[in-house]
Amino acid sequence: DSGVTQTPKHLITATGQRVTLRCSPRSGDLSVYWYQQSLDQGLQFLIQYYNGEERAKGNILERFSAQQFPDLHSELNLSSLELGDSALYFCASSLRQDDQPQHFGDGTRLSIL
Amino acid sequence: SQQGEEDPQALSIQEGENATMNCSYKTSINNLQWYRQNSGRGLVHLILIRSNEREKHSGRLRVTLDTSKKSSSLLITASRAADTASYFCATEVGGGADGLTFGKGTHLIIQP
Numbered sequence: 001d002s003g004v005t006q007t008p009k010h011l012i013t014a015t016g017q018r019v020t021l022r023c024s025p026r027s028g029d030l031s032v033y034w035y036q037q038s039l040d041q042g043l044q045f046l047i048q049y050y051n052g053e054e055r056a057k058g059n060i061l062e063r064f065s066a067q068q069f070p071d072l073h074s075e076l077n078l079s080s081l082e083l084g085d086s087a088l089y090f091c092a093s094s095l096r097q098d099d100q101p102q103h104f105g106d107g108t109r110l111s112i113l
Numbered sequence: 114s115q116q117g118e119e120d121p122q123a124l125s126i127q128e129g130e131n132a133t134m135n136c137s138y139k140t141s142i143n144n145l146q147w148y149r150q151n152s153g154r155g156l157v158h159l160i161l162i163r164s165n166e167r168e169k170h171s172g173r174l175r176v177t178l179d180t181s182k183k184s185s186s187l188l189i190t191a192s193r194a195a196d197t198a199s200y201f202c203a204t205e206v207g208g209g210a211d212g213l214t215f216g217k218g219t220h221l222i223i224q225p
Contacts, residue, residue: 002155033212043156043201045212058212090155098205099144099163102213104155 003027006091006105014113018079021108023091025072031055031094032074033102034066038087049074050097078110086112118216119202125222132189134219136202137182143205145178146213147187149198156201159187192223 003026011019025032034046036059045058049068060066063081068074078085088107094100120135136145144163148156160176162169162185169176175188189196199220203213 002157004155035212042217043203043215045214048212056212088153092156101146101158101161102156103158104148106155107153109153 002103002105004091004093004103004105006089006108008108009106010109010111012111012113013081015081015083017081018077019081019110021076021078021089021091021110023074023076023093023105025074025091025093026103029093029095029103030072031097031100032068032072033092033094034060034074034076035090035092035104036087037090037107041087043090046076048097055097081112083112086110119200119219121219122217123220123222125224126192127224128192128194130192132192132196132221132223134187134200134202134221136185136187136216138185138202138204138214138216139183140204140206142180145176145185146203146205147174147176147185148201148203148215150201150218151198159200189221192221194223194225197221197223 005024007022030051033048037043046060047066048056066076090107092102092104094102146161147159150156162178173190178185199218201218203215
């Protein structure tokens with residue numbers, strides 16, 4: 001058990017809809033990262049928050065947004081969903097902002113019908 | 114974009130044998146990390162090796178890093194059926210400004 005909790009485990013929705021994925025980091029970790037894993041793109045870094053502030057941005061689409069709240073949990077919002085957004089979305093956390101192992105949750109599997 | 118490239122893409126060995134996976138990357142890095150992923154599950158961190166380190170051990174795992182060749186290897190000794198998983202290398206550039214950049218992974222199958 002990594003200590004990182006992601007909800008929900010599975011999401012099935014339709015094109016054009018909006019969903020919110022939630023992540024609770026390991027106790028004491030200040031950094032939260034979001035990754036997308038798909039068969040064609042592999043594991044892609046989306047965005048990082050550190051202690052409530054956005055710190056780094058990767059291949060995150062404009063239709064996607066995220067935030068980290070004062071209690072350090074994070075949410076990833078995906079809107080105007082397309083078939084190609086179907087993927088596993090992982091949250092990871094680490095103690096500091098870089099040069100640290102990252103601890104991954106079990107992911108949210110998003111299926112767009 | 115993929116920074117790390119693992120080799121081989123798939124590896125099948127007998128239980129008890131050693132498994133070696135290689136990773137190559139393109140740019141200067143701050144550290145390189147290896148992760149394991151069981152089917153459909155989250156990634157589990159195995160080892161982090163920094164750019165000024167050449168070798169690290171953790172239990173049955175041995176990781177080497179050659180920054181001049183921009184490559185790393187992961188050796189699993191005395192493999193077990195439970196080691197069956199996908200193994201990914203991931204690189205972090207200085208300051209962590211791009212998160213981790215993962216390779217496509219090596220799928221390891223340990224035959225009992």
